Amino acid sequence: MTKKIGLETTCVHVGEVKDEQFKGAVSPIYMSTSYQFDDVDVKRYPRYFNTPNQESLSKKIAAIEHAEAGMVFGSGMAAISTTLLAFLKVGDHIVVQNTLYGGTSNFIREEFPKYGIEFTFTDGYEISDFESAIQDNTKVIYIETPSNPLLTITDIKGVSDLAKQKGILSIIDNTFASPVNQNPIDFGIDIVVHSATKYLGGHSDILAGAVACSKEHMDTIWNVGKNLGGNLSDFMVWMLERSMKTLVLRVEAQNKNAKKLAKFLNAHSDIKNVYYPGLKSHPQYRLAKSQMRGFGGMLSFELNDELDALKFQKELKLIKPAMSLAGVESTMLSPYLTSHALLTQEERDSIGVTNGLIRFSVGIESKKDLIKDIEQAIKAVKK
Numbered sequence: 001m002t003k004k005i006g007l008e009t010t011c012v013h014v015g016e017v018k019d020e021q022f023k024g025a026v027s028p029i030y031m032s033t034s035y036q037f038d039d040v041d042v043k044r045y046p047r048y049f050n051t052p053n054q055e056s057l058s059k060k061i062a063a064i065e066h067a068e069a070g071m072v073f074g075s076g077m078a079a080i081s082t083t084l085l086a087f088l089k090v091g092d093h094i095v096v097q098n099t100l101y102g103g104t105s106n107f108i109r110e111e112f113p114k115y116g117i118e119f120t121f122t123d124g125y126e127i128s129d130f131e132s133a134i135q136d137n138t139k140v141i142y143i144e145t146p147s148n149p150l151l152t153i154t155d156i157k158g159v160s161d162l163a164k165q166k167g168i169l170s171i172i173d174n175t176f177a178s179p180v181n182q183n184p185i186d187f188g189i190d191i192v193v194h195s196a197t198k199y200l201g202g203h204s205d206i207l208a209g210a211v212a213c214s215k216e217h218m219d220t221i222w223n224v225g226k227n228l229g230g231n232l233s234d235f236m237v238w239m240l241e242r243s244m245k246t247l248v249l250r251v252e253a254q255n256k257n258a259k260k261l262a263k264f265l266n267a268h269s270d271i272k273n274v275y276y277p278g279l280k281s282h283p284q285y286r287l288a289k290s291q292m293r294g295f296g297g298m299l300s301f302e303l304n305d306e307l308d309a310l311k312f313q314k315e316l317k318l319i320k321p322a323m324s325l326a327g328v329e330s331t332m333l334s335p336y337l338t339s340h341a342l343l344t345q346e347e348r349d350s351i352g353v354t355n356g357l358i359r360f361s362v363g364i365e366s367k368k369d370l371i372k373d374i375e376q377a378i379k380a381v382k383k
């Protein structure tokens with residue numbers, strides 16, 4: 001862990017590569033895939049996650065998640081798959097919650113049977129849901145909060161306490177909250193994973209992943225990581241370091257906008273439901289408040305039944321209909337057409353993903369312009 005400095009300072013300065021040669025203000029990029037061999041302990045190679053840029057950015061990742069060690073990957077899925085395969089082997093069992101990022105859910109369902117790893121998906125709203133899914137061979141509990149796309153909240157402290165009591169490793173996907181709003185390690189979680197493609201990158205131009213945990217757990221992950229080869233290129237590492245300098249500014253602006261937009265939508269007579277953990281009407285508002293400093297930039301909502309959600313999205317002029325999320329630009333999409341398209345109608349209904357549900361990734365634009373765009377789109381749909 002780094003010395004006590006502010007999060008904003010950490011984002012700007014921790015993990016800079018010093019430019020010893022020219023004294024430039026920003027980190028130089030070292031693109032070498034080959035380094036002089038002079039010490040058996042320091043074999044630098046990009047796939048070993050230890051080039052100057054990789055090593056330095058790892059320190060920033062560790063610092064912002066209050067962890068001893070960090071590691072940066074080529075994608076969120078590279079970080080997640082490597083971490084899970086580092087701690088699970090044939091005959092082991094993992095407990096995960098139902099509302100997981102689709103890619104993680106697919107990875108578990110499609111790949112784990114090939115490795116002989118058992119898994120149980122559980123509702124995960126109550127700690128007892130996790131507890132009753134635990135078996136003698138359970139090695140990992142994996143959670144994601146707030147979840148996608150309904151922004152349900154899982155009790156981080158409750159899960160980590162349960163895991164500790166049973167001697168099970170706890171892992172959380174902290175992508176939606178970002179380390180600005182939530183630090184799961186402070187609640188006792190063992191390992192934090194991120195799709196850095198989202199808030200850490202924040203400009204919709206970097207695909208990356210990250211992990212933060214103890215040095216001991218990181219050694220285990222590193223050993224598997226170098227075999228699987230999911231490292232991030234040094235150029236992208238540099239891009240990510242640069243992007244993370246403004247992480248706090250961006251996420252705080254997104255928190256503020258999202259809260260205002262959630263309130264606006266909630267009060268709107270053409271909107272049926274709004275899902276945002278920062279609304280007092282969210283069923284887990286108090287739990288969210290107890291583990292989050294801010295409520296994030298993601299929300300979802302449903303128009304009244306007579307209004308066509310797809311037409312509404314087509315009428316938007318400022319807000320982009322786009323797949324990914326967490327960029328500085330606002331985007332919206334229908335989960336039923338994208339992230340949840342492969343589920344049956346019945347499966348979607350059972351987890352509350354209706355055809356009218358719209359996921360809204362709130363950007364940093366002027367609140368007034370976002371509201372105006374939504375208003376004009378609703379008006380156009382009603383015509």
Ligand SMILES: *Cc1c(COP(=O)(O)O)cnc(C)c1O
Pocket residue numbers: 075076077078101103104144148173175176194195196197198207208209
């Ligand atoms: C996008 C996302 C991932 C996967 O990340 P990639 O960078 O696309 O591999 C994992 N978890 C969550 C919550 C995500 O939103």
